Amino acid sequence: MAVPVAFFAVFFAYPVAAITGRGLSVDGVWQFGRIGEVLSEPDIRGVLWFTTWQALASTALTLLIALPAAYVFARLDFPGKQLLRAVVTVPFVLPTVVVGTAFLALLGRGGLLDELWGVRLDTSVWAILLAHVFFNYAVVVRTVGGLWAQLDPRQEEAARVLGAGRFAAWRRVTLPALVPAVAAAALMVFLFTFTSFGVVQILGGPAYSTLEVEIYRQTAQFLDLPTAAVLTLVQFAAVGAILAVHAWTVRRRESALKLVDPSRTARRPRGAGQWALLGGVLTTVAALILVPLGVLVERSLDGPGGYGLGYYRALQSAGASGGTFLVPPLEAVWNSLEYALAATVIALVVGGLAAAALTRRAGRLVRGFDALLMLPLGVSAVTVGFGFLITLDEPPLDLRTSWILVPLAQALVGVPFVVRTMLPVLRAVDARLREAAAVLGASPLRVWREVDLPMVRRALLVAAGFAFAVSLGEFGATVFIARPDNPTLPVAVARLLGRAGDLNYGQAMALSTILMVVCAVALLVLERMRPDRSGSGEF
Amino acid sequence: MSTTKKFAATALAAALGVSTLAACGGDKGGSGSGDGKKSKTVTLVSHDSFNASDAVLKAFTEETGYTVKVLKSGDAGAALNQEILTKGSPRGDVFFGVDNTLLSRALDNGIFTPYEAKGLGAIPEGVRLDGDKHRVTPVDTGDICVNYDKKYFADKKLAPPKSFDDLIKPAYKNLLVTENAGSSSPGLGFLLGTVGQYGDDGWESYWKKLRANGVKVVDGWEQAYNEEFSGSAGGKKAKADRPLVVSYASSPPVEVLYAEPQPKEAPTGVATGTCFRQTEFAGLLTGAKNEEGGKALIDFLIGKKFQEDMPLNMFVNPVIKDAKLPELFTKHGVVVDKPQTVAPEKIADQREQWVKSWSSLVLK
Numbered sequence: 037m038a039v040p041v042a043f044f045a046v047f048f049a050y051p052v053a054a055i056t057g058r059g060l061s062v063d064g065v066w067q068f069g070r071i072g073e074v075l076s077e078p079d080i081r082g083v084l085w086f087t088t089w090q091a092l093a094s095t096a097l098t099l100l101i102a103l104p105a106a107y108v109f110a111r112l113d114f115p116g117k118q119l120l121r122a123v124v125t126v127p128f129v130l131p132t133v134v135v136g137t138a139f140l141a142l143l144g145r146g147g148l149l150d151e152l153w154g155v156r157l158d159t160s161v162w163a164i165l166l167a168h169v170f171f172n173y174a175v176v177v178r179t180v181g182g183l184w185a186q187l188d189p190r191q192e193e194a195a196r197v198l199g200a201g202r203f204a205a206w207r208r209v210t211l212p213a214l215v216p217a218v219a220a221a222a223l224m225v226f227l228f229t230f231t232s233f234g235v236v237q238i239l240g241g242p243a244y245s246t247l248e249v250e251i252y253r254q255t256a257q258f259l260d261l262p263t264a265a266v267l268t269l270v271q272f273a274a275v276g277a278i279l280a281v282h283a284w285t286v287r288r289r290e291s292a293l294k295l296v297d298p299s300r301t302a303r304r305p306r307g308a309g310q311w312a313l314l315g316g317v318l319t320t321v322a323a324l325i326l327v328p329l330g331v332l333v334e335r336s337l338d339g340p341g342g343y344g345l346g347y348y349r350a351l352q353s354a355g356a357s358g359g360t361f362l363v364p365p366l367e368a369v370w371n372s373l374e375y376a377l378a379a380t381v382i383a384l385v386v387g388g389l390a391a392a393a394l395t396r397r398a399g400r401l402v403r404g405f406d407a408l409l410m411l412p413l414g415v416s417a418v419t420v421g422f423g424f425l426i427t428l429d430e431p432p433l434d435l436r437t438s439w440i441l442v443p444l445a446q447a448l449v450g451v452p453f454v455v456r457t458m459l460p461v462l463r464a465v466d467a468r469l470r471e472a473a474a475v476l477g478a479s480p481l482r483v484w485r486e487v488d489l490p491m492v493r494r495a496l497l498v499a500a501g502f503a504f505a506v507s508l509g510e511f512g513a514t515v516f517i518a519r520p521d522n523p524t525l526p527v528a529v530a531r532l533l534g535r536a537g538d539l540n541y542g543q544a545m546a547l548s549t550i551l552m553v554v555c556a557v558a559l560l561v562l563e564r565m566r567p568d569r570s571g572s573g574e575f
Numbered sequence: 576m577s578t579t580k581k582f583a584a585t586a587l588a589a590a591l592g593v594s595t596l597a598a599c600g601g602d603k604g605g606s607g608s609g610d611g612k613k614s615k616t617v618t619l620v621s622h623d624s625f626n627a628s629d630a631v632l633k634a635f636t637e638e639t640g641y642t643v644k645v646l647k648s649g650d651a652g653a654a655l656n657q658e659i660l661t662k663g664s665p666r667g668d669v670f671f672g673v674d675n676t677l678l679s680r681a682l683d684n685g686i687f688t689p690y691e692a693k694g695l696g697a698i699p700e701g702v703r704l705d706g707d708k709h710r711v712t713p714v715d716t717g718d719i720c721v722n723y724d725k726k727y728f729a730d731k732k733l734a735p736p737k738s739f740d741d742l743i744k745p746a747y748k749n750l751l752v753t754e755n756a757g758s759s760s761p762g763l764g765f766l767l768g769t770v771g772q773y774g775d776d777g778w779e780s781y782w783k784k785l786r787a788n789g790v791k792v793v794d795g796w797e798q799a800y801n802e803e804f805s806g807s808a809g810g811k812k813a814k815a816d817r818p819l820v821v822s823y824a825s826s827p828p829v830e831v832l833y834a835e836p837q838p839k840e841a842p843t844g845v846a847t848g849t850c851f852r853q854t855e856f857a858g859l860l861t862g863a864k865n866e867e868g869g870k871a872l873i874d875f876l877i878g879k880k881f882q883e884d885m886p887l888n889m890f891v892n893p894v895i896k897d898a899k900l901p902e903l904f905t906k907h908g909v910v911v912d913k914p915q916t917v918a919p920e921k922i923a924d925q926r927e928q929w930v931k932s933w934s935s936l937v938l939k
Contacts, residue, residue: 537833
């Protein structure tokens with residue numbers, strides 16, 4: 037408990053409080069009047085309203101589209117399932133600048149929808165909502181599907197035998213067991229879309245603005261810290277309210293569940309219904325995820341002289357020309373992997389300890405901490421980045437120009453994933469097993485190692501996968517952290533896209549494709565690593 | 576009480592652990608800024624677009640004995656704001672990349688220590704916007720201008736626009752794409768260009784006409800140039816339909832440089848009557864750990880070696896009179912005779928109001 041608390045105090049609460057405090061006090065006098073002033077501006081109110089409703093709509097739409105997929109991935113067996121599960125996670129790591137490009141190819145002028153039905157959705161709110169589904173699909177599929185795969189199907193079958201209809205059996209047996217996972221997924225999707233930044237700017241155009249965009253503009257462009265501080269407080273309040281609602285829904289629903297080996301619950305689809313469902317999910321994945329990703333690959337191969345590997349070859353020579361602007365792509369891949377690995381380790385240690393502590397203890401304080409762990413997802417990257425700047429400036433914590441700041445910022449976003457994916461599984465572990473072990477004389481550490489760990493090993497791996505993917509693609513906070521020049525892949529892509537010229541554009545596409553492949557391979561390796569007969573927990 | 580103590584101890588331990596880790600990894604970025612050789616390193620803080628040839632930075636080390644460490648943090652606005660926030664305890668010795676649209680904010684916040692650079696005489700008076708106070712030293716200039724797709728206008732047998740006035744003519748209806756003046760530097764530059772051209776009373780009515788003529792506004796330069804502009808590589812792939820874009824006077828040479836094989840002629844051109852001039856400055860940060868090194872670095876930034884290296888790295892023009900432009904620029908670049916400018920103090924005073932009015936005129 038102490039480690040995660042200390043981590044959050046030093047690297048989150050203190051920086052954010054410092055930058056907010058700086059905005060709200062002038063020469064030591066608190067200016068709470070500013071809050072009312074800022075909130076009464078009609079523009080700000082519009083932003084608040086839009087931020088909230090688009091996040092709610094995006095969350096609902098994501099659940100609607102991804103829940104059937106969670107079922108399909110949990111309960112049906114089909115060739116290429118593992119690969120597909122890795123691929124749907126790829127959007128997560130892609131920089132929004134790149135995804136914007138891909139999505140315009142789907143929704144914009146000359147895009148798929150335009151050619152088929154003459155529909156153009158760019159600069160409409162639909163583009164924003166669909167892009168949010170694209171990004172967060174994996175969150176639902178993995179969080180919900182993970183638990184679903186481990187629910188014993190015989191319970192539902194027993195209900196059917198006892199005379200319940202198919203739907204009634206699902207509603208009364210499976211659904212209640214799934215509620216914590218669905219709520220956790222919904223919460224994460226909501227927080228992500230509530231703080232959406234790049235997607236809104238690129239696909240929605242300048243007419244749409246979220247709180248996050250506004251905070252960025254006030255802090256990074258206008259240096260209007262008072263307004264930014266008020267907006268940050270508003271963001272806090274909104275996120276806090278959502279967390280409270282979430283805690284209230286979940287608290288009484290979580291219970292020990294009998295978890296089984298997921299490889300035994302999945303089988304080949306049977307009957308027209310299951311085949312139709314599988315077909316529907318595969319079509320959705322193809323249209324919503326594979327097509328945009330495919331566009332990037334296609335553009336990385338489509339050179340001025342026809343298709344070929346010209347841009348990839350250009351990437352190899354980029355380093356040779358010298359200068360501090362570009363790095364050889366291999367070096368960027370290596371930088372990215374190193375940062376992501378460090379961030380994953382930090383997130384696993386901090387998040388794992390937090391999850392373990394939260395399972396053991398109850399009470400208001402602990403629940404409060406549970407909610408606090410989610411806050412980084414709901415706080416603007418620029419607030420955190422600038423907060424680091426004004427707080428971590430004195431020994432022993434003069435980290436402002438140190439590379440460790442990058443994985444630390446990335447881990448802040450990774451920790452909530454680790455906690456959220458591990459908690460449902462840890463809580464589902466029957467406490468009597470631990471008690472039995474303790475009665476038999478095992479020390480608390482040994483109980484954890486021999487009871488909890490084997491059951492949650494898979495959850496741990498999946499959590500690691502998420503943390504890894506998040507940090508691989510993290511761009512927001514990283515960009516504000518001044519560092520000696522060893523850019524990560526997303527940063528290198530953004531630099532290439534910021535320059536005119538055919539070769540720069542092509543290389544950006546090629547580098548994005550490499551980022552996609554690195555992510556997919558890393559996730560596949562993680563999935564392979566899981567032991568064959570562990571008792572439990574995809575996540 | 577004991578829990579508090581325990582907590583404090585853990586926090587301290589965690590913090591120390593992280594610092595130790597950080598110290599171990601200090602050499603990772605090739606920075607080599609160990610405490611023992613602190614005075615030998617001079618740190619340059621800049622924005623993400625800063626770039627210089629390795630050979631030139633090496634030459635600086637040979638001449639002065641100092642090694643340059645470069646820290647980049649965000650775009651020009653974000654990088655400057657970070658310097659303002661860390662005023663008095665800066666991350667580096669020299670800041671490069673404050674331009675005339677941000678200059679007053681930097682000076683009003685007093686983040687720079689005056690230093691009269693050696694070789695200042697080679698820089699024309701006109702770009703020395705801080706006059707005799709020498710808090711900042713001009714390093715480069717660049718122009719934000721409307722670019723056009725040569726092929727489009729040749730195919731249509733239409734003359735490309737030359738001036739702000741041309742852009743509101745019916746012949747160019749629905750052809751221009753620009754950036755959000757509230758968040759993009761070229762977007763703001765173009766807005767300031769119209770303020771310079773039409774004055775405080777005229778620019779708003781100009782934008783009304785521009786809007787009526789179908790100007791499209793997207794968020795950033797990347798979207799405008801790579802997605803909407805028909806003359807760019809990305810635009811061609813995305814079947815873009817806007818042959819006019821707000822970009823830089825140096826974009827055509829860049830198009831030539833980054834093409835394989837290099838074309839004889841740039842695919843894009845510049846409407847020279849639509850330009851706004853940006854000047855970028857460097858300054859010695861107050862509280863710099865290595866003030867002497869910082870001074871040497873500023874001298875070097877306006878030296879011939881760096882000035883002649885700059886055009887092909889950052890695609891801007893040198894400020895010193897005797898720097899030679901690379902052939903790429905003389906062949907494919909344009910000379911902008913009368914760019915628009917607006918005084919930095921005026922920009923600082925009115926920028927927010929202008930952006931607000933602009934947003935409600937164009938975006939709503």
